[in-house]
Amino acid sequence: MLRLIFLVTLFSFCIIGNCQIQKKVLEFDSNKPLEFSTILAWSGSKIIEGTYTGENGVFILKNTIRLDSLQVSNIGYDDLIISKQDFIDNDIFYLKRSVQNLQEIFISTKPAIDVGYIDERNNGRKIGIGLSSNMGVYIENSQEEHLAIRSINFKIQKVSQPMILRVKLYSVDTLQNRIYPDKILNNHDYLVKVDEQSKGLITVVMNEDLEFPYEGVFVIIEGLKFAGEPIRYKESLVEFQAFKTRENLYFYKTTHSSKYWLDYNRWAIKDYKDSFNREIPEKWLSVPLIGIIVN
CATH class of the missing domain: 2.60.120 (Jelly Rolls)
Known part of the structure; x- marks a missing residue:
């Protein structure tokens, strides 16, 4: 599996004691935002928060204090698991497409x-x-x-x-x-x-x-x-x-x-x-x- 890298721009702000972290997910080759990527925040084996990226690739997490790891997935890309330390330390990551096995094109003349x-x-x-x-x-x-x-x-x-x-x-x-x-x-x-x-x-x-x-x-x-x-x-x-x-x-x-x-x-x-x-x-x-x- 290829090591995936995401581009994430980090902005943090706190509202009434709840720290919200905003990030952006982009594709490596095109720098285009990846809309509807699935974001899952994990604490141990439990999902503590989830969301999707928006039209501009941005998502916001509100419950990051107990976060142990972050999982990001999108169809056509391998899942990425980001450790808590990497989540904190890195501001910019790039997502690369998965390498798909070439399949034989199947053309059929049979009725549908x-x-x-x-x-x-x-x-x-x-x-x-x-x-x-x-x-x-x-x-x-x-x-x-x-x-x-x-x-x-x-x-x-x-x-x-x-x-x-x-x-x-x-x-x-x-x-x-x-x-x-x-x-x-x-x-x-x-x-x-x-x-x-x-x-x-x-x-x-x-x-x-x-x-x-x-x-x-x-x-x-x-x-x-x-x-x-x-x-x-x-x-x-x-x-x-x-x-x-x-x-x-x-x-x-x-x-x-x-x-x-x-x-x-x-x-x-x-x-x-x-x-x-x-x-x-x-x-x-x-x-x-x-x-x-x-x-």
């Missing part, structure tokens, strides 16, 4: 195939996400042949406030005979702006060659702040159409407070049973209408 749950009946169900939350859906590969992912589809029910959605593909990890999102597969950053007029089918076209893994794939949608818009709501800024099912296909994680994925339906079934000693109502178990196009 819809895979996943985009055509499931909605029945008025919905699942919402807010800022820095990740919604993941597992899509099984039952095709048993060499296929490439061409696009990702999902259906929006309602947008309460303009947002940027980051759409990602993750490989599948198996833990104790369960499936969980593992590592990001795409090298390009796919950002989709949605607003109050956005409703219905949204298609994100892949501009890179991504093979559909035999073990399946996770489609992850992350909620990012829309630059220039003040946040009026904390949760469910974007609601997605969903369908009723008890299957363990829907996963959830917050970017800035958790490093673990929650298998939502499995958790909901167990938690309801433990709390009320009866089965959870079927209407509370849903999976977002998300699919992929392969050929």
